Amino acid sequence: MTLLGDLLADLDAEAAELRSVVAGLDADTWATPTPAPGWSIATQVAHLAWTDERAALAAAARTPAGREAWDAEVARALTDPASYVDDGAHELARLDPTELLAHWDAARAALGEALCAHPSSERMPWYGPPMTPASMATARLMETWAHGLDVHDALGARPAPTDRIRHVAHLGVRTRDHAFTVRGETPPAEPFRVQLEGPSGAMWTWGPADAAQRVSGPAYDFCLLSTQRAHRDDTALVATGPDAQRWLEIAQAFAGPPGPGREPAGCADARSPHG
Known part of the structure; x- marks a missing residue:
């Protein structure tokens, strides 16, 4: 298997594990707060769906039409860079849980296809530094894993660690x-x-x-x-x-400004960044 193929397989497995946890939750449980201040379980999943969708859009920016669509996306982001991503996640989080999961499923499928179609050595645009398909897949896996931990924490459990x-x-x-x-x-x-x-x-x-x-x-x-x-x-x-x-x-594996991190175990003010 290629590096990208290995990454996408692990990304699919990580997403599938999280999906299996949230798919059976009722609407009230989807609203359960997570360690990220102001983010519910629904917001965590919505953030993944929203970002996967934008990553697929970035990977498709090689064509003139794709570039035009990506440039329009960046122009929208520049209108309010501090809250643009969070606003997108909160907007999606208003969907019915079944609709939100379907949205995430479609975004993940589109992302996988777009990354496989993108030349492996060619960088795609992003809100931060441009990334190769492998770099993008790694970033998406990291975020899926980290947000999955937040969801599990909200539900009072942690998934068994894997070599992913x-x-x-x-x-x-x-x-x-x-x-x-x-x-x-x-x-x-x-x-x-x-x-x-x-x-x-x-x-x-x-x-x-x-x-x-x-x-x-x-x-x-x-x-x-x-x-x-x-x-x-x-x-x-x-x-x-x-x-x-x-x-x-x-240490921080995510882009952007420094996050607040978490307090030591036992402190009441435990926090996590959105990541």
Whole structure:
């Protein structure tokens, strides 16, 4: 299987797991608040549907008509960049749950087709930096996984971790410099060694083996941290070196400004970003 094929298969599996959880909920339960302030279960799913739909639109921007449609989308976003995405999610969340799920199903199918049709080495436009199809699929998997955690948290349970989080961990490592620059800090010059143990026991590594700055521990904890679904103190991650330690304080795998993160377990003010 190709890299993109592997990513899309894991994205489909991640989405299917979340869909199976929410499909049987009644309308009142869809309104249950999640750890993201102001976001219900319906809003979380609506956000995924809304963004998958826009990602498919971006992937289709190679043709003149597709580019025109994407440019119009960007023009709409620029009218209110601070709340445009949230407003879109809240609007979709007003749909009947059955309609919302059908909307998400259609958006995911369109996204898969659009990414497969897009040249693998060619970047597509986005609200942030342009992305290849593989990068877009990775970002969508990360967000689906993270929002799925919020939904499960709202329902009082957590899904069993799978090795699909390898893609989330990879994105968390690749966004190291972004975590520093988005806070106005200079990223470390030297590469880090990152060694994480996946849920299956597989060891995943990034960076040179002799790097002075190092991070190690459970991949699940690293993914929770880099999507800001856990506080640093509530993980078993080990950092060697001051720069590595600082990274674990600010890690974020998602684009955009710094999120508020979550308070340590037991604090009443636990929060999570929308991601």
